[in-house]
Structure formats: structure tokens, C-alpha cells
Amino acid sequence: MREPGYRFAKRLAVPLRGFAHRFVYPLLVLGAFTLMILGKADLLLIERMRATMADALAPILSFMSEPAARVADGIEAGRELIRLHDENVQLRRENERLRQWQLVANRLERENVQLRDLARLIAEPPATMVAARVVADAGGIFVHSVLIGAGAKAGVGKGNAVMTSEGLAGRVATLGDRSARVLLLTDLNSRIPVMIESTRERAMLAGDNSHVPRLLYLPSTAQPNLGERIVTSGDGGNFPPGLPVGVIAETSGGGPIRVQPFVDFNRLVFVRVVDFKVEGPVVQTEVPRGRERR
Amino acid sequence: MTPTLTERMDDWGRRLAPIATVLVLLFFGLIPFGVPGLPLIAPAGTQVAVFYWAVYRPDLMPPLAAFGLGFIQDALAGTPLGVGSLAFLILHGIAVNQRKAFIGNPFILAWLGLAIGALAAACAAWALSSIILGGFIPPERPLFQALATIALFPCFSWVLVRVHRGVVH
Numbered sequence: 001m002r003e004p005g006y007r008f009a010k011r012l013a014v015p016l017r018g019f020a021h022r023f024v025y026p027l028l029v030l031g032a033f034t035l036m037i038l039g040k041a042d043l044l045l046i047e048r049m050r051a052t053m054a055d056a057l058a059p060i061l062s063f064m065s066e067p068a069a070r071v072a073d074g075i076e077a078g079r080e081l082i083r084l085h086d087e088n089v090q091l092r093r094e095n096e097r098l099r100q101w102q103l104v105a106n107r108l109e110r111e112n113v114q115l116r117d118l119a120r121l122i123a124e125p126p127a128t129m130v131a132a133r134v135v136a137d138a139g140g141i142f143v144h145s146v147l148i149g150a151g152a153k154a155g156v157g158k159g160n161a162v163m164t165s166e167g168l169a170g171r172v173a174t175l176g177d178r179s180a181r182v183l184l185l186t187d188l189n190s191r192i193p194v195m196i197e198s199t200r201e202r203a204m205l206a207g208d209n210s211h212v213p214r215l216l217y218l219p220s221t222a223q224p225n226l227g228e229r230i231v232t233s234g235d236g237g238n239f240p241p242g243l244p245v246g247v248i249a250e251t252s253g254g255g256p257i258r259v260q261p262f263v264d265f266n267r268l269v270f271v272r273v274v275d276f277k278v279e280g281p282v283v284q285t286e287v288p289r290g291r292e293r294r
Numbered sequence: 295m296t297p298t299l300t301e302r303m304d305d306w307g308r309r310l311a312p313i314a315t316v317l318v319l320l321f322f323g324l325i326p327f328g329v330p331g332l333p334l335i336a337p338a339g340t341q342v343a344v345f346y347w348a349v350y351r352p353d354l355m356p357p358l359a360a361f362g363l364g365f366i367q368d369a370l371a372g373t374p375l376g377v378g379s380l381a382f383l384i385l386h387g388i389a390v391n392q393r394k395a396f397i398g399n400p401f402i403l404a405w406l407g408l409a410i411g412a413l414a415a416a417c418a419a420w421a422l423s424s425i426i427l428g429g430f431i432p433p434e435r436p437l438f439q440a441l442a443t444i445a446l447f448p449c450f451s452w453v454l455v456r457v458h459r460g461v462v463h
Contacts, residue, residue, distance in 0.1 A: 028361045029383055035365075035376030040426050046375055053369035061370070065325045072328030136324035138371030139333025141435045142423040145372040146326070181372055188429040209431055266330040 051176035054147055058179035061135040062149040069133070069269055076267075127240075130155050130273040135179070137268065144187035144209060146268060151176045159238050161274045167244035167262030168192070168232060169271055182271070185245070185261050186213055193235035194245055194259075196224055202233050205245060205259060212249050212258040224248050230259050240276045311461045312347040312354045315454065316340050316363050324370055334435065338443035340367065341415065342450040344382050345408050348389035349396050350458060360386040373419075374426040381415035388414075401448075409444045416440035 039046045080087065132150035150156050152175055160172045162182045170190065173183035183190050190207035194215070203218040218224070228248045234241030249260035297305070319339035326333070344363065347355035364379030371378070388411040389396070396404040420436040 025357045025383070025387060028357050029380065031361065032364070032376040032380040032383060035379065036374055036422060036426055039375045050369045050375060053366060057366070057370060061321060061324065064321055068325040068327050072326070075327075075329065134326045136370050137326040137333055138324060138373065139336065141334065141337075141439055142374075142377070142419065142431055143372045143427070147324075147370060147372070188427050188431065208429070267328045269326060269328055 047174060050181075051174055051179070054174075054179045054181065055151065055176040058135055058147065058149050058151075058176075061147070062133065065133060065135050065149075072267070072269055127274050127276045128155060129275075132156070132180075132271055132273055134268050134271060140184075140186070140209065140265075142209075144184040144190070144207065144265070145170075145173065146182050146184065148180050148182055148271060148273070149178070150273065151178045151180050153177050155275070156180050156273045157275050161239050161243060161276060163243070163272045163274055164263050164268065164270075166264070167246065168239070169261075169263045169265070169268065171238065172273060180273070184265060185263070186211055186265065192239070192245065193233045194230050195233040195241070196222065196248075197229040197231045197242075199224075202235065205230065210258075211265065212260055213246075214256040214258055215248075216256070218257065224251060224257060226251055308462050309354055311457060312343075312351055313359050313363070315457055316343045316347070316355075317366070319343055319450075320363065320367055320370075334439060335442040335446065337367075337371075337439065338446050339450050341381070341385055341412055341443050342408065342447055343454060345385045345389045345411060346451060346454045346458075348386045349393045349404060349407075351462060352390050352393065354462065355386070357383060357386055357390075374423055377419050377422050377426070380422070381419045384415045384418060385411040401451075404451075405444075405447055408447050412440045412443040 035046070130150050132148040132154070134146045135149040136147035138145070148156075148162075156172060156175060158172055158175045162169045162171060168185065170182045170184040170187070171192075172180050174181040184207070185192060185205065186207045186209065188207055188209045190205075190213070192205040193202065194205045195202045196218075199222065201219055201222040201224075203222075204216045205213050206216045207213040215224075215230070226248055230245045230247065232239040232241055232243040232245060244262055246259040246261040248257060250256075250258035320337075323333070323336035323338075323340060340363070344355065344360055348360070360382040361379045364377075364382040365375065367373070367378040367382075368375045385408070388407055392407055396407055416436045416439065420431060420433055424431045
């Protein structure tokens with residue numbers, strides 16, 4: 001025997017369910033738009049939601065990307081096998097050249113230490129480094145960012161430089177406990193203070209979702225040549241000066257000057273997150289996504 | 295007779311299979327294989343799967359699931375939250391509203407339905423992402439991805455039909 005209360009609830013539940021069924025779809029569409037508006041308003045809540053979700057799923061992605069990394073290695077090994085001979089010859093030549101450079105570097109380092117002693121220069125704090133695997137890469141259809149499998153617990157900090165052996169790849173934009181999102185140099189919202197290495201002329205490297213970011217605010221007197229090296233300027237106090245970024249790839253045609261990054265974003269498998277502990281005169285505040293206007 | 299625990303677990307497993315297939319395809323689309331161009335076409339599978347299940351088993355792919363899967367995709371891919379949910383809901387809406395036309399009719403009709411859905415979803419996602427991220431996003435990549443989704447529909451459907459017959463019933 002069922003209680004009258006249960007029957008009443010059931011009688012009420014049926015039309016309610018019909019109501020819910022009819023309105024659930026428009027409500028969800030409305031929910032999607034609400035999420036977009038809240039995200040645009042840069043609520044901390046949305047950031048937290050995103051980081052929590054990424055944290056929860058990062059271990060699964062990390063587990064799945066391990067064999068993927070092996071597949072990537074296999075493909076790379078196959079490629080290398082094909083050009084093994086040429087590469088060997090090239091490497092031997094490079095090795096010879098580098099050995100000479102090593103001698104020069106040793107001499108310069110000794111000289112540097114002596115000069116620092118003479119000038120009583122305060123040494124820069126040592127940089128800390130965390131190696132991390134890229135666990136998710138959305139392929140850059142709307143955003144150029146990757147998720148890495150290390151977060152605050154591993155010592156990653158917001159704004160840290162993310163590097164590969166080739167050069168700067170981006171910076172940590174969103175931080176979770178076990179994962180972090182890296183905004184790549186090529187993203188629409190990436191802005192990195194840089195300079196031309198040879199002339200030390202300052203500029204801003206601005207991504208626009210193409211694979212060659214633009215160089216903005218370069219002094220009008222500057223005339224950079226193709227192939228000139230671009231390095232970080234250290235302005236803004238997030239990165240130290242001199243991190244390799246890329247080379248000038250386009251100068252002519254009246255269009256913007258474009259930079260070809262050193263990092264191959266197609267093969268981003270492992271990265272180094274480096275905290276240089278730089279504290280410049282101006283502490284850079286995080287530019288919220290989408291707020292920036294040119 | 296009440297079903298035993300294993301029977302019930304088996305039943306639940308079958309009921310969750312459609313959502314699980316989308317999740318697996320979603321993860322595979324995000325894993326870095328280091329192959330240039332692959333990340334551009336890999337996400338196509340998730341859209342096909344949402345569309346397929348919404349046509350053939352809408353009871354196992356409710357709109358709430360499409361919304362949730364879109365949310366997970368956005369959170370992991372770094373796209374603005376809500377954009378992926380809306381894209382899945384567009385495909386889901388077309389699939390559910392026109393499912394009578396798709397079922398029992400030539401395959402080409404379902405393909406046409408998916409093509410319209412994929413293009414509409416790509417347009418919406420592109421326009422909204424451009425507004426939210428505050429800049430003009432080149433439209434070539436989203437368009438290319440939508441075309442890849444349409445082109446790969448037969449391949450993904452073939453796999454989904456196998457899952458449908460073998461696991462879900």
C-alpha cells in the first residue's frame with residue numbers, strides 16, 4: 001500500500017517531466033550562452049571550473065598520451081632513419097664547430113666571473129625548472145594553447161616561461177593543481193615583449209592564430225632584415241632578457257613584420273616550465289582574455 | 295523478477311556506451327600524436343558521434359549529455375566555455391528534429407543532415423569565438439574542420455554502427 005503523499009508527488013511529477021522535456025533543450029542553449037557571457041566577464045568561477053575539469057581529466061589524458069608519445073617517437077624514428085646518412089655528416093660538422101665554440105664559451109665564462117667579481121654584481125637567482133608532457137593539444141582551430149600534465153603541485157607558477165630546447169613556446173596562462181594551460185606564442189591573445197637581438201630595438205610579439213606572429217610597436221626607424229634573431233626583451237618583468245624566440249620571416253609588402261618561431265608547434269611533446277624569478281620594475285598583471293584591444 | 299547486480303551493471307554499461315564513445319573520440323582528438331594536420335581533422339569524430347547517437351538512440355544521448363560533453367571539450371581544448379556545448383546542441387537539435395527523415399531513408403539524407411549541422415556549428419563556433427576572444431579568427435581552419443567532419447562521416451558511422459550493433463543493441 002503506497003502513501004497518498006507518494007501518489008500526489010507522482011501525479012505532479014508527470015506534467016513536470018513533460019514540461020522539463022519540452023524546455024530542456026532551449027534551457028541548455030541558454031546555459032551555453034550564459035557560460036560564454038560569464039567567461040567573457042572573466043569570472044574567477046569560470047577559470048576555477050575550467051581548471052578543476054582539466055585537473056580531473058589530466059591523469060586520463062596523460063595515461064592515454066603515453067602510447068601516443070611512443071607513436072610520435074616511432075614516426076620520428078622512421079623519418080630519421082630515412083635521412084640518417086645526411087644527418088650524420090651534418091652532425092659531425094656541427095660537432096667540430098661546436099667544440100671550438102665550447103672553448104670560446106669556457107674562456108668567456110671565466111672572464112665573466114672575474115668581471116662580475118670586479119664589479120660586485122649581484123648574481124641573478126637561479127631559475128627553477130619543471131619538465132612536463134603536453135597532454136592535450138586542440139590543434140589551434142580557435143585557440144593556440146596546450147594542456148600540460150604538471151600544475152601548482154609540481155611547482156608550476158602562473159606566467160612562467162614555457163620552453164623547448166629550441167626556444168620560447170609560450171607562457172602559463174591558467175593554473176590547476178595537476179595541470180596547466182600554456183598560451184602559445186601564436187595565439188590571438190599572446191603578447192610577449194621582445195627585441196631584435198643585434199640592435200636591441202624593442203617590440204611586442206603579437207600572435208594572430210597564424211603560425212607566424214606579428215611584430216608590433218617596432219620603432220619606425222628600425223629596419224629589421226630577414227633572418228634576424230628575435231629574443232625576449234625582459235620588459236614587463238615576466239621573462240629574463242635574451243630567451244630565443246624566432247627569426248624575422250616577413251618584412252616586405254607593406255604588411256606587418258612577421259616572426260617565424262624557433263619552436264615547432266606541430267611536435268610539441270615535452271616542454272620545460274621555467275620560473276626565472278625575475279622581478280622587474282613593473283609587475284605584469286595578467287591581461288584577461290579578450291579584454292585587450294588594439 | 296529483479297535483475298541481479300551483474301545484469302544491472304551490464305545494462306548500465308550498454309546505456310553509457312554512446313556517451314563513452316564520444317568521450318573516447320574526444321580524448322583521441324586532443325592527444326598530441328606529433329603528426330602535423332592530425333589535430334585539425336581528429337575532432338571531427340566527436341561531432342559525428344553526437345549526431346549519430348542523437349538520430350538512432352536519442353534516449354541514450356539526451357541534450358544534457360551533449361551539453362556536458364561540449365563542456366568537457368571546451369575545458370580541455372581551451373576554447374571559450376559554452377562554444378563546444380552550443381556546437382553539440384546544434385547537431386543534436388538537427389538530429390532529433392529530423393530523425394524520422396534520416397531513419398529508414400537512404401544514407402545520403404543523414405549525411406546531408408550532418409553536413410548542414412556541421413557547417414552551422416562551425417559558423418556559430420567561429421563567430422562566437424571571435425567575439426569572445428576579441429579578435430578576428432581566420433575562418434579557414436574551422437571551415438576545413440567542418441569539411442573534414444562531413445568527408446569522414448561514412449568512416450566514423452561505420453565504426454559507430456558496429457558499436458551500436460555489438461554493444462548497445
